[in-house]
Amino acid sequence: MHSRVLIIFVDALGPLQLEAAGGFGGLPYRGQLRGILGYSCGALPTLLTGAPPARHGRMCLFAQAAEGGGVLAPLALLGLLPRVVHERGRLRRLAAWMLARQARLTGYVELYRVPPEVFRWLDLPEREDLFAADRIGGCETFLSAARRAGLRVFAAPWQLPEEQRWAHTEAVLREQRPDLVFAYATELDGALHRAGNDSAEARLAMRRITTRIERACEAMRAGGGEVSTIVVGDHGMADIGRAVDPRGLLRQLRGVRAFVDSTMMRFWGDDRTLARARALVERAELPGQWLDTGALDARQAPTHGAPYGRALFLLEEGSLFAPSFVGGAMRGMHGYDVDSPSALAAIASDTPIPEGCRSLTDVAPWVRSLLGVTA
Numbered sequence: 104m105h106s107r108v109l110i111i112f113v114d115a116l117g118p119l120q121l122e123a124a125g126g127f128g129g130l131p132y133r134g135q136l137r138g139i140l141g142y143s144c145g146a147l148p149t150l151l152t153g154a155p156p157a158r159h160g161r162m163c164l165f166a167q168a169a170e171g172g173g174v175l176a177p178l179a180l181l182g183l184l185p186r187v188v189h190e191r192g193r194l195r196r197l198a199a200w201m202l203a204r205q206a207r208l209t210g211y212v213e214l215y216r217v218p219p220e221v222f223r224w225l226d227l228p229e230r231e232d233l234f235a236a237d238r239i240g241g242c243e244t245f246l247s248a249a250r251r252a253g254l255r256v257f258a259a260p261w262q263l264p265e266e267q268r269w270a271h272t273e274a275v276l277r278e279q280r281p282d283l284v285f286a287y288a289t290e291l292d293g294a295l296h297r298a299g300n301d302s303a304e305a306r307l308a309m310r311r312i313t314t315r316i317e318r319a320c321e322a323m324r325a326g327g328g329e330v331s332t333i334v335v336g337d338h339g340m341a342d343i344g345r346a347v348d349p350r351g352l353l354r355q356l357r358g359v360r361a362f363v364d365s366t367m368m369r370f371w372g373d374d375r376t377l378a379r380a381r382a383l384v385e386r387a388e389l390p391g392q393w394l395d396t397g398a399l400d401a402r403q404a405p406t407h408g409a410p411y412g413r414a415l416f417l418l419e420e421g422s423l424f425a426p427s428f429v430g431g432a433m434r435g436m437h438g439y440d441v442d443s444p445s446a447l448a449a450i451a452s453d454t455p456i457p458e459g460c461r462s463l464t465d466v467a468p469w470v471r472s473l474l475g476v477t478a
């Protein structure tokens with residue numbers, strides 16, 4: 104006997120956040136899942152496919168382009184404008200929109216504060232809409248497996264603003280009675296980044312999400328049959344206690360290919376270059392640790408072709424590079440080492456969670472078995 108499945112993905116729902124939200128009402132079974140090294144663009148593919156980043160190849164939004172240049176190379180032209188102009192949010196959003204249209208990108212495109220000259224060697228691995236794609240880096244998603252099995256599948260359009268997306272989701276649940284639903288809440292992540300864990304803004308977001316989950320459950324059950332509901336996150340959130348300005352270090356590292364994410368500084372180059380970078384980073388006495396290719400492999404990060412760096416310096420939980428290439432100061436951040444509390448994702452369900460469901464990679468097999476579809 105298979106069931107219809109409602110999955111509600113809540114960005115930045117870790118065990119701490121699930122508890123603060125009061126468990127989202129009537130879901131009696133709860134657990135925590137081991138996360139991945141990287142950000143949501145790596146965690147979501149892991150959740151959808153059941154494969155670790157080393158297999159699906161996603162970890163950070165930006166990767167090094169293959170020989171011959173990546174899709175972002177034309178944006179190096181932004182460097183012809185003065186910095187105060189090319190860093191404006193509106194101009195960056197317009198450039199991202201034009202790039203997505205011109206290069207037919209249907210995934211998440213955001214340019215943040217990446218310095219224009221860096222675009223020359225940078226690429227965006229996420230070219231496709233993750234919820235529509237058959238495969239991510241060669242790994243099939245459970246959404247795609249369900250479609251292939253002839254089930255009716257609905258994935259909430261992530262491009263819509265929160266309110267609209269949930270109104271649309273509820274309407275589809277009532278009218279179309281899908282067998283598998285992937286609903287999507289993004290606002291908790293934004294609230295936690297801006298205001299931190301113990302904030303009125305985060306509590307308000309949790310309250311709104313609780314209501315939306317309750318309404319979605321009700322709409323799903325109105326369609327009849329056995330229903331399993333799973334609320335799941337991709338990581339948690341750590342409060343920021345220390346901002347690290349990377350600019351002095353970057354000046355010393357001139358000539359070394361480096362990318363500064365919010366929690367990691369990633370490096371490319373030959374052994375000598377990396378040794379020089381490591382010595383400079385260690386002299387700066389930043390809070391964190393150097394991860395070489397072996398350490399990245401041990402964390403099941405993608406290292407084949409070094410898309411995200413041959414080595415990286417990872418800040419310890421609670422520290423943040425600001426300003427980084429992807430943003431400025433914030434109250435909350437994630438993207439720390441795999442054994443940090445904020446790297447854990449939460450899971451809650453109205454169905455007993457299988458004993459072996461302990462990592463983000465274990466959710467896809469469970470969903471497939473609830474639906475009765477094969478990998």
Ligand SMILES: [Zn+2]
Pocket residue numbers: 115143292293296437
């Ligand atoms: Zn986030």
